[in-house]
Amino acid sequence: MxxxxxxxxxxxxxxxxxxxxxxxxxxxxxxxxxxxxxxxxxxxxxxxxxxxxxxxxxxxxxxxxxxxxxxxxxxxxxxxxxxxxxxxxxxxxxxxxxxxxxxxxxxxxxxxxxxxxxxxxxxxxxxxxxxxxxxxxxxxxxxxxxxxxxxxxxxxxxxxxxxxxxxxxxxPTTSFEFLHIYGFAFAALLALFTAILMERSFSVKGAIGGIIYFIAYFVGYFYISALNSIDSMPWIIKPSHIFLMQGAYILLMMVISALISHLLLKNKVRV
Amino acid sequence: MIELIDVHKKYGRKKVLDGINFTVPKGEISTLIGVNGVGKTTILNHIMNLQPVTKGEILIDGEKHHPGIYDKVSFIPDAAITLPEMRIREAMDFMGSFYETWNKKRAEEMLGFFRLNKDDKIKTLSKGNVAKVNLLLGLALDVDYVLMDEPFSGIDIFTREQISEVFTSYLVENKGVLITTHEINEIEFIVDRAILMDEGKILREFNVEEIRETEGKSIIDIMRDVYSPYSDRISNYEFDKQ
Structure with missing residues (x-):
């Protein structure tokens, strides 16, 4: 430590x-x-x-x-x-x-x-x-x-x-908004770090994979945000539930980014 | 000992290493010899887990790689790896704050031996002095093994002599040393074992003293025998020596 x-x-x-x-x-x-x-x-x-x-x-x-x-x-x-x-x-x-x-x-x-x-x-x-x-x-x-x-x-x-x-x-004006917005930004930062490590490990192929991973993070988040706007949805989700889902998604993506980065740094990254 | 077992490395379709097997025992100086691009530096990077192998295994004292290995094996690359804005003193403090095996007293002694000023910034140093800083940072660790990549490359004659002195000093005593080099003359009389490589394969591995006694041959003589189908490359060696 x-x-x-x-x-x-x-x-x-x-x-x-x-x-x-x-x-x-x-x-x-x-x-x-x-x-x-x-x-x-x-x-x-x-x-x-x-x-x-x-x-x-x-x-x-x-x-x-x-x-x-x-x-x-x-x-x-x-x-x-x-x-x-x-x-x-x-x-x-x-x-x-x-x-x-x-x-x-x-x-x-x-x-x-x-x-x-x-x-x-x-x-x-x-x-x-x-x-x-x-x-x-x-x-x-x-x-x-x-x-x-x-x-x-x-x-x-x-x-x-x-x-x-x-x-x-x-x-942001409330602590919840602060945590949400800055949590979203921090998870985006970790996704970007992971994308960079993909590129540093697999060069061009890694760069393509990294860009896709980074974009997928935003797509996933905005998909959850837009769940209620999708007409074909058979149900309506409360805004507070969407907020919770976004929070869970942010946490999940932080963990996934950390796990991928761990594997890359341990086994694949090169000088 | 460091063991390389059937190590393969491919970049796309190009084979860089093709089934490398050798060991680096403690207390001996071994040298990897071969022209540029045969995979010498790649081998050192693999040993330090700075590049993944495609196939094969590398064991250090029977263990697979883990972070504690860096307190056991020290790598001195031929490029500057310290931040240019750091002073030598700061680079030494940095090492001291992370490595259990950092020997501050020895680092101070080496500063004097290499005539380096610890208040100098790395970016203001000549190539020779950067090489000396690399040696200082690598050899001031109380490790069991030292890997050196082309320690004489692009270095003036006086610095070469200083670096050569390192190999006969207590700094490498009882350690397993692996050097890659083109400069056979500089190391002819200090190495115990030579490993000749070409196109990602080991062509011959021998004990230098034994060959000298039994066959009356030097490293260069053996290189002539081994590389004879590649005479153009031999002349490259002659050229490098100039």
């Missing part, structure tokens, strides 16, 4: 070299969007005082609705997508082939798999909490920069309505 924790610490250190600059960049852009909105507010205020036109209300939507803000929010998720591939391929490709060292460590090879996967969980949680912290800071600065009569306060869960998809996906 101690060796697994050391490996996890090592992997996390490697990931943070990418994640921290991405979070900082995202924060900088968010603050630029904030100060841009405050500048606009001051300009409106001046115009309103000069021309006696009634002043419009300002809320966090004016910050999050700025064109820059969604770019800032998407930087970190895009890094996660990029790093999910990079975390494996960097070990094989490039001048130094670190995969030799990793595979020759005197530990169960699934430790490599899980250390990479848990790195994403910790990184995801860190990014999630940082973004909520940033929202709180931006909230306070914005509230203090706007005169109370022109300021509409919003709940932190509603600060992103101009981009409802982003809001719903990245910042």
């Amino acid at each position: 101690i060796k697994f924790i050391r490996l996890l610490e090592f992997e996390l250190g490697r990931f943070l070299r990418f994640l921290i600059p991405a979070i900082v960049l995202s924060a900088v852009i968010q603050f630029i969007a904030l100060f841009d909105t405050i500048t606009n507010y001051n300009a409106y205020l001046k115009e309103s005082l000069e021309s006696n036109v009634p002043m419009q209300q300002f809320s966090m939507h004016d910050v999050t609705g700025s064109g820059l803000f969604p770019v800032a929010i998407l930087i970190v998720p895009l890094l996660f997508v990029f790093y999910s591939l990079f975390t494996w391929y960097r070990e094989w490709l490039g001048k130094n082939t670190f995969i030799y060292r990793l595979l020759m460590l005197p530990i169960n090879r699934m430790s490599i798999f899980f250390s990479k996967a848990i790195t994403f969980l910790i990184g995801g949680l860190l990014a999630f909490l940082t973004q909520f912290g940033l929202y709180a800071i931006i909230f306070v600065i914005f509230e203090n920069a706007i005169q109370p009569e022109y300021f509409t306060a919003l709940n932190i869960h509603n600060v992103q309505p101009p981009y409802e998809m982003i809001q719903l996906t990245l910042f």
Whole structure:
């Protein structure tokens, strides 16, 4: 166990070299969007005082609705997508082939798999909490920069309505939704890792198999989601049951991905 | 001992290894000889379970492969396998935190022997120094067996001499060593056994000292006998030696 924790610490250190600059960049852009909105507010205020036109209300939507803000929010998720591939391929490709060292460590090879996967969980949680912290800071600065009569306060869960998809996906409002969405993403990550290991084990044939496996994961999930929309179905399933089936499917796919990856790492993967 | 029993490897239809059988006993230095592409590196990768065999079995002290084997067998490949952004000191710490058999004192001694600066980053090192780091990381493990892939490949003459010294030092004493190489001259007088390969098969396996005493022949002489139908390849060896 101690060796697994050391490996996890090592992997996390490697990931943070990418994640921290991405979070900082995202924060900088968010603050630029904030100060841009405050500048606009001051300009409106001046115009309103000069021309006696009634002043419009300002809320966090004016910050999050700025064109820059969604770019800032998407930087970190895009890094996660990029790093999910990079975390494996960097070990094989490039001048130094670190995969030799990793595979020759005197530990169960699934430790490599899980250390990479848990790195994403910790990184995801860190990014999630940082973004909520940033929202709180931006909230306070914005509230203090706007005169109370022109300021509409919003709940932190509603600060992103101009981009409802982003809001719903990245910042779920209940613990169940959080577990569901992030569980779905984590199972997708494990399916992707399995697909990569298939490719690393069987090259072209493995790549084809891996792509099919990865797509099949999404198809299976959305099939369950759409069960009630299929006209030929002789029964109607309660939404809560569909929710449970999706949860069971996510767990099942995590176990299947881990089992396939275990077999590949133990018997088939090559340097 | 390390035992390879009827090991076969195929890439698609191409046979890379075709029924390989040999052993690497403890306390002896064995060498696998053959031109590029005959399957020498593949054999080492198989022993370390870095590539699956198509057929056959590999046993280490009678055991099939398991993660604990890496505390028993050390592999020194001819490529850089340490992260380029790591300093030598960090690479040593990394090894120390995972291997039960890591010998810190010996690693420090080898730093001095190879005249390496432990604060240097791997990416700033020359090919010769990367090879020395590989040797350091591989030989500082208190293992029973050491596998080395082309330890002299692309290395300058002074580094070669340093690496050759390793084979006559306590660093490999009582260990089973398996080296793949083209550079016969460098190892002629240090190896105990030679295994000649071609096209995925073992053509001949012999005790070097015994052949020298009974037939008065060197490794190169035996290679001439064995590879005579392939004289063009012999000239490749002569070329490599230059």
